[in-house]
Amino acid sequence: xxxxxxxxxxxTVSEGASLELRCNYSYGATPYLFWYVQSPGQGLQxxxxxxxxxxxxxxxxGFEAExxxxxxxFNLRKPSVHWSDAAEYFCAVGTLSGGYNKLxxxxxxxxxxxx
Amino acid sequence: xxxxxxxxxxxxxKTGQSMTLQCAQDMNHNSMxxxxxxxxxxxxxxxxxxxxGTTDKGEVxxxxxxxxxxxxxxxxxxxxxxxxxxxVYFCASSVQGGGGTDTQYFGPGTRLTVL
Numbered sequence: 001x002x003x004x005x006x007x008x009x010x011x012t013v014s015e016g017a018s019l020e021l022r023c024n025y026s027y028g029a030t031p032y033l034f035w036y037v038q039s040p041g042q043g044l045q046x047x048x049x050x051x052x053x054x055x056x057x058x059x060x061x062g063f064e065a066e067x068x069x070x071x072x073x074f075n076l077r078k079p080s081v082h083w084s085d086a087a088e089y090f091c092a093v094g095t096l097s098g099g100y101n102k103l104x105x106x107x108x109x110x111x112x113x114x115x
Numbered sequence: 116x117x118x119x120x121x122x123x124x125x126x127x128x129k130t131g132q133s134m135t136l137q138c139a140q141d142m143n144h145n146s147m148x149x150x151x152x153x154x155x156x157x158x159x160x161x162x163x164x165x166x167x168g169t170t171d172k173g174e175v176x177x178x179x180x181x182x183x184x185x186x187x188x189x190x191x192x193x194x195x196x197x198x199x200x201x202x203v204y205f206c207a208s209s210v211q212g213g214g215g216t217d218t219q220y221f222g223p224g225t226r227l228t229v230l
Contacts, residue, residue: 036221041223042224043221043222043223043224044205044207044221046218046220049218090157090158094217103160103219105158105159106157107155107156107157108157
């Protein structure tokens with residue numbers, strides 16, 4: 001069965017520190033991978049996505065993610081975190097199911113940023 | 116463009132009451148989705164509409180009904196609300212329903228409490 005695991009429920013980093021959020025997926029075919037961010041009280045905003053090609057993808061707000069097929073991972077990174085990055089981050093895998101785009105979400109990682 | 120809009124933003128119901136959550140998109144998307152978000156569980160698909168005139172069940176459809184009123188609007192109805200339906204509800208839309216690569220765009224959410 002398809003699934004997405006985000007092993008870290010909460011992460012706290014200091015402003016200016018680097019960040020890596022982990023995501024592992026289980027899917028038999030080529031995965032289509034997404035990272036979304038949800039600021040407090042807001043909807044989900046797409047950060048970046050991977051469909052094919054270069055395994056290092058760049059997104060908005062200075063984020064990047066690297067697809068590693070051998071590890072079934074799609075970790076999100078940012079070299080220097082800003083206080084405004086405090087939010088909840090969701091990894092998702094897109095699959096074709098019954099003719100529609102099905103998104104399977106991880107449980108999310110809540111990021112806190114200390115000044 | 117407003118993107119995906121949802122009304123209301125907040126709602127409190129008593130057990131057994133009914134209500135309809137409204138969703139509209141102005142991006143000329145064909146597919147629309149309803150999710151619920153519960154702590155520690157990510158987002159789970161309730162119903163989706165791959166195109167105007169069609170609706171199908173998602174992962175957690177029990178207790179809900181939907182109507183795709185036209186291409187822009189997709190409503191979610193709770194006929195007899197239960198405390199287990201306390202959640203945050205998100206509507207999303209995408210250009211087309213197939214392929215797995217389709218990016219979904221989310222509304223700001225409706226926070227529903229059932230007492």
